[in-house]
Amino acid sequence: MKKIIVQKFGGTSVADTEKIKNVAKVVIREKENGNDVVVVVSAMGHTTDHLVKMAKSLTPNPSSREMDMLLSTGECVSIALLTMAIQAQGYDAISFNAMQVGIMTENIHSKARIVDIRTEKLRKNLEEGKIIVVAGFQGVTEDGEITTLGRGGSDTSAVALAAALNAERCDIYTDVEGVYTTDPRVVPNASKLDEVSYEEMLELAHAGANVLHPRSVETAKQFAVPMRVRSSFNLDDMGTLIVGVEKMELYRPVAGVAADLSQARIVVCDVPDKPGVAAGLFSAMANENISVDMIIQSYARKISNTNDIAFTIDTADLPKTLSVLDKLKDVIGASDIKVDDEIAKVSIVGAGMIDRPGIASTMFETLATLNINIKMISTSEIKISCLVDKSDAQKAVKALHTVFNLESDVIADVKGDLPDV
Numbered sequence: 001m002k003k004i005i006v007q008k009f010g011g012t013s014v015a016d017t018e019k020i021k022n023v024a025k026v027v028i029r030e031k032e033n034g035n036d037v038v039v040v041v042s043a044m045g046h047t048t049d050h051l052v053k054m055a056k057s058l059t060p061n062p063s064s065r066e067m068d069m070l071l072s073t074g075e076c077v078s079i080a081l082l083t084m085a086i087q088a089q090g091y092d093a094i095s096f097n098a099m100q101v102g103i104m105t106e107n108i109h110s111k112a113r114i115v116d117i118r119t120e121k122l123r124k125n126l127e128e129g130k131i132i133v134v135a136g137f138q139g140v141t142e143d144g145e146i147t148t149l150g151r152g153g154s155d156t157s158a159v160a161l162a163a164a165l166n167a168e169r170c171d172i173y174t175d176v177e178g179v180y181t182t183d184p185r186v187v188p189n190a191s192k193l194d195e196v197s198y199e200e201m202l203e204l205a206h207a208g209a210n211v212l213h214p215r216s217v218e219t220a221k222q223f224a225v226p227m228r229v230r231s232s233f234n235l236d237d238m239g240t241l242i243v244g245v246e247k248m249e250l251y252r253p254v255a256g257v258a259a260d261l262s263q264a265r266i267v268v269c270d271v272p273d274k275p276g277v278a279a280g281l282f283s284a285m286a287n288e289n290i291s292v293d294m295i296i297q298s299y300a301r302k303i304s305n306t307n308d309i310a311f312t313i314d315t316a317d318l319p320k321t322l323s324v325l326d327k328l329k330d331v332i333g334a335s336d337i338k339v340d341d342e343i344a345k346v347s348i349v350g351a352g353m354i355d356r357p358g359i360a361s362t363m364f365e366t367l368a369t370l371n372i373n374i375k376m377i378s379t380s381e382i383k384i385s386c387l388v389d390k391s392d393a394q395k396a397v398k399a400l401h402t403v404f405n406l407e408s409d410v411i412a413d414v415k416g417d418l419p420d421v
Contacts, residue, residue: 002034002035002036003034003035003036003167003168004035004036004037004038004126004162004165004166004167004168005030005035005036005037005038005167005168005169005170005171006037006038006039006040006158006159006161006162006165006167006169006170006171007026007027007030007037007038007039007040007158007170007171007173008039008040008041008042008136008154008155008157008158008170008171008172008173009023009026009039009040009041009042009082009173009232010042010154010172010173010174011042011043011044011045011046011047011048012045012174012175013041013173013174013175013232014041014042014044014045014078014081014082015044015045016044016045017081017085020078020081020082020085021085022232022233023039023041023082023085023173023232024082024085024086024088024089025089026173026232026235027039027082027086027131028086028089028091028131029235031091031131035168036126037131037132038122038126038131038132038134038161038162038165038167039082039131039132039133039134040133040134040135040136040154040157040158040161041075041078041079041082041133041134041135041136041154042074042075042078042136042137042154043071043074043075043077043078043137044074044077044078044081047074047077048071048074051070051071051073051074052067052071054070055067055070064109064110065109065145067109067110067148068109068110068138068145068146068147068148069146071137071138071148072097072098072135072137072138072146072148074137075097075135075136075137075138075154076097076135078135079095079096079097079133079134079135080095082095082133083095083133086131086133091131092128092129092130092131093130093131093132093133094125094130094131094132094133095132095133095134095135096121096122096132096133096134096135097134097135097138098134098135098138098139098140098146098157099140099144099146100121101117101118101121101122101134102116102117102118102119102120102121102140103117103134103138103139103140103157103160103161104116104117104118104139104140104141104142105139105140105141105147105149106141106147107141107142107143107145107147108147108289109145109147109148110147110148110150111149111150111289112139112141112147112148112149112150113149113215114139114149114156114157114160114219117160117161117164119164119165122161122165123165134157134161135157136153136154136155136157136158137149137153137154137157138153138157139157149215150215151213152212152213152214152215152216153213155172155212155213155215155216156213156215156216156219158170158172158216159216159217159219159220159223159225159227160219162220162223162225163219163220163222163223163225167225168226169225169226169227169228170220170225170226170227170228171227171228171230172212172216172227172228172229172230173230173231173232174211174229174230174231174232175231175232175233176211176231177192177230177231177234177237177239178192178193178194178229178230178231178237178239178240179192179193179196179201179204179211179212179229179239179240179242179256180192180193180256181193181255181256181257181401181406182256182257182258182397182401182406183259183397186259186394186397186398187397187398187401187407189407190401190406190407191406191407192240193240193255193256194238194240194241195240195241195242195243196240196241196242196255196256197242197243197244197351198217198220198221198242198243198244199221199351199382200255200256200349200350200351200382201217201227201242202214202217202218202221203347203349203380203382203383204255204256204258204347204349205217206293207258207259207260207345207347207349207383207385211229212227212229212242217242220242221244224244226241226242226243227241227242228240228241228242229242252350252352252404252405252406253350253352253353253356253359253404254348254349254350254352254353254359254404254406255349255350255351255352256348256349256350256406257346257347257348257349257397257400257401257404257406258346258347258349258397259344259345259346259347259393259394259396259397260344260345260347261344261390261393262314262315262316263293263312263313263314263315263341263343263344263345263387264312264313264314264315264318264339264340264341264343265310265311265312265339265340265341265343265375265376265387266310266311266312266313266321266325266337266338266339266340267308267309267310267337267338267339267340268281268308268309268310268325268329268332268334268337269308269334269335269336269337269338270304270306270307270308270333270334270335270336271306271307271308271309271332271333271334272305272306272332272333273300273301273305273306273307274305277309277332277333278297278309280328280331280332281309281328281332284324284327284328285321285324288320288321288324290313290317290320290321290324291313291314291317292311292312292313293311293312293313293314293345293378294311294312294345294376294377294378294385294387295309295310295311295378296309296310296311296376297309297310298310306335310376312343312345312376312387315341318339318341322337322339325337340375342389342390342391343375343387343388343389343390344387344388344389344390344392344393345385345386345387346385346386346387346388346393346396346397346400347383347384347385347386348363348383348384348400348404349382349383350382351382353381353382353384354381354382359384360379360384362403362404363384363386363400364386366396366399366400366403367386367388367396367399367400369399370392370395370396370399372388372389372392372395372396373388373389373392374386374387374388375387375388375389
């Protein structure tokens with residue numbers, strides 16, 4: 001039985017017909033290696049941004065259902081053109097949208113999660129020797145409603161297909177050559193990582209690295225799908241392999257440094273210090289599909305028997321969050337809601353930091369030396385994150401990258417859309 005390789009190409013890789021021809025060559029090369037190939041593509045270039053702009057020119061608040069109908073058309077253009085380019089080279093290929101494939105999702109618009117993939121049609125066409133090109137980013141509900149998967153949805157589509165088909169590997173092609181220890185636009189001598197674990201990549205993605213969306217890494221980890229991030233323009237470079245931590249040799253405690261500039265801190269002031277208040281607050285946001293990151297509850301004030309609850313969210317969710325809190329403020333008895341969107345989350349990540357003392361103190365001392373004030377701290381076994389002023393983020397990343405010896409002797413090529421780990 002042939003091995004199945006799933007390949008995913010982002011919008012920059014299929015931005016015009018010449019680039020689509022190049023992608024077709026990459027796909028054919030994998031087919032000629034003796035593998036069955038399933039290709040997942042995003043919309044061309046800035047198509048999605050253009051569609052959003054058109055919708056907003058008609059109404060400031062378009063319905064989420066109609067936005068999904070609109071945005072799902074972008075990938076349909078890409079899959080048809082890429083399939084034509086492959087066929088023009090004499091290879092049998094066929095394109096499918098999510099409904100045709102059977103990528104089933106929950107009934108939520110704009111941020112749906114995949115619940116099942118019906119692989120019968122895919123396997124039949126693979127057995128017939130065809131290259132299959134699938135629209136990423138989209139799905140369909142049981143009652144036939146078109147949905148989209150949210151930011152990074154095409155990566156998630158590709159990994160989910162790889163898992164459903166028991167593929168050998170999922171290759172994520174970009175216009176850079178892998179995952180770096182930090183953003184090479186900030187630190188030109190950032191190192192490219194040959195390997196990184198699911199756990200490290202997941203933490204880096206949550207910390208602000210844009211090379212892969214967290215949901216795609218979560219799916220890969222859950223189903224043990226090896227992923228490879230590589231360049232569609234340098235096929236001789238094998239990029240970065242993402243695998244389980246048990247398959248890696250961990251030579252250094254910190255694998256990468258990331259900065260997330262799209263964070264906002266919210267403080268809910270003077271809430272009663274009693275059971276159920278935090279549950280009510282975060283349940284209300286969960287009901288609106290708002291994800292919360294760092295959370296701190298202050299020590300209770302004895303006189304008023306109140307405390308403050310501070311947390312961070314993605315700035316894209318800020319209007320919706322403030323709407324929820326405005327309705328909830330009087331219900332939970334809060335005195336005020338404060339917002340700071342001039343902050344950034346700076347994180348160090350590394351599976352090798354488990355049980356190694358001194359990592360946190362080194363990070364805090366480095367920031368203190370630069371007179372960078374830490375507003376919030378959160379940790380996991382393999383990540384330490386500090387909330388700092390946005391104006392200090394780049395300085396912090398450079399210093400932490402140096403203090404943890406992550407530099408490469410080779411200056412990175414900083415052309416294109418770089419994965420800013």
